[in-house]
Amino acid sequence: MTIPLDLVVSVSDHDSLDSVATQARRAEEYGFERVSAGETTGWDMVTTFAVIGERTDHIGLSNDVLSPYGRAPTVLAQTALTMHEATSGRFRLGLGTSSPAIAKRWHGASFDRPLRRLRETIDIVRGVYEGGSVNYDGEIYQLDGLSYDRAVPDDPPSIDVAALGPKAVELAGRFADGWVPQLFTVGGLDERMADLRRGAELGGRDPTDLRVAPLVRCFASExxxxxxxxxxxxxxxxxxxxxxxxxxxxxxxxxxxxxxxxxxxxxxxxxxxxxxxxxxxxxxxxAAAGTPDEVREQIKQFGEIDGVSAVRIGFVRGMDSADKEMTMEVLGSML
Structure with a gap:
């Protein structure tokens, strides 16, 4: 199997940023292509990945996901560009609508028009990437004339969207650079790829340029x-x-x-x-759970889906550090 593997770090299982960075370094040593982690109500992922970026050499860094209900689109663009510089171009910006519970109960925001908000957020991030004054007259956001106050790189961070439904996935295909699905069967993911391709075609884009990295929960054990x-x-x-x-x-x-x-x-x-x-x-x-051979075979099936660029490996609640190390080793043997 030659498809790349990403690793999702379960940040809540760690008691220090040093521990998170150590696991990211182990992923780098095993040959994983990227490392990512989600943000809910614990550590913020911007600071966390700044630490990981400083303590790793070449592994890619992604966040899963930052929400426009928690950060303004311009702040998301500033974050992405700063992380791009801090990590020598290894960062991909992960966006998503998150959930009503997080939006309302943690960010104090009304979970209204999530897809429109996500679409406008991507537009604004792209506008900041282009440099110059950012003017935007959207249905949700209106911006008037300020500019990003630093030089903008020629290769700004790619934008990945975490999405499930057909319209959200079509949006990802039309406007983003990648799609991060979760909790799909092989058949379900294969079917949903049609929505991604339709979005890419509507945006005049080549769907093969999109990085599709389904997140699969894994636990390999004797x-x-x-x-x-x-x-x-x-x-x-x-x-x-x-x-x-x-x-x-x-x-x-x-x-x-x-x-x-x-x-x-x-x-x-x-x-x-x-x-x-x-x-x-x-x-x-x-999911991929069972003996090492079973887990490798299940991950292989996801990697063989037409259009999948990488498989993102997620841990399982209840795994201890030895379980995680073994699962990383088992999957690293495929790389």
Missing amino acids: DRERAREETRAMVAFLVGAYGPFYGQSVAEQGYEDVVEEIRAAWDDRDTAAMAAALPDELLDEI
Whole structure:
């Protein structure tokens, strides 16, 4: 297998930025192409990746994701350009609408018109990248005449969009440089690629220029059952409790009854019942959990989807440091 692998660092599992940077260095040593991490209510990812960038040499850096509900589009552009300089061009800017819970309960913002807001954010970031005065008269944002107060590089950071639904994925294809999907089956992802290609065509772009890196939750272990049960529990939580969008996406991939049962269990906060409702069939289609050989084979299937540029490896809640090291080693052997 020659497809690149990215690694998602579970920042919440670390007790220091030193520890996060050490794991990123290990990913670099194993041959992973990029390292990324998500931002919710813990450490901010700008500072975190500035530290990682300073302590690594060549691995690419991506954030998953920064939201226009938490930062103004111009600030996102400033951040991307500063990170570009700080990391010698290794940074890709990850954008997404996040979720109603994060927008409302953490950022104090109304989760209104998320796709329009994301579209205008990309427009404004591109405008800052172009240099000169930034004038923008949008439905959500209006900017009038200020400029980025530094030289703009010829190769500003690429923009990746985390998206699930057909319209959001079409938007990514039309306006962004990459797409980061999550919780898709191989078949579901292959079908959604049509929306990405349609967006690229609407934007007069070549879809093969887009970096598509699906995030797959992985746990490789000689203790097969433990790996599978820990992964099952996390996937069930993401489907049933982590905002409305993941569950909706999985339901639309042919698992409506499963999602309904998992959500009903979450209404009772019965996490054991949530996990029990996730069948082996779905677990094997949406994640990579089991023996090293099984995990390698499952990741290979995602990498062979037409249009996929890389596979982004995510850890599973419940893994200890030895579990993560083994999973990195197992997947690093494919590189």
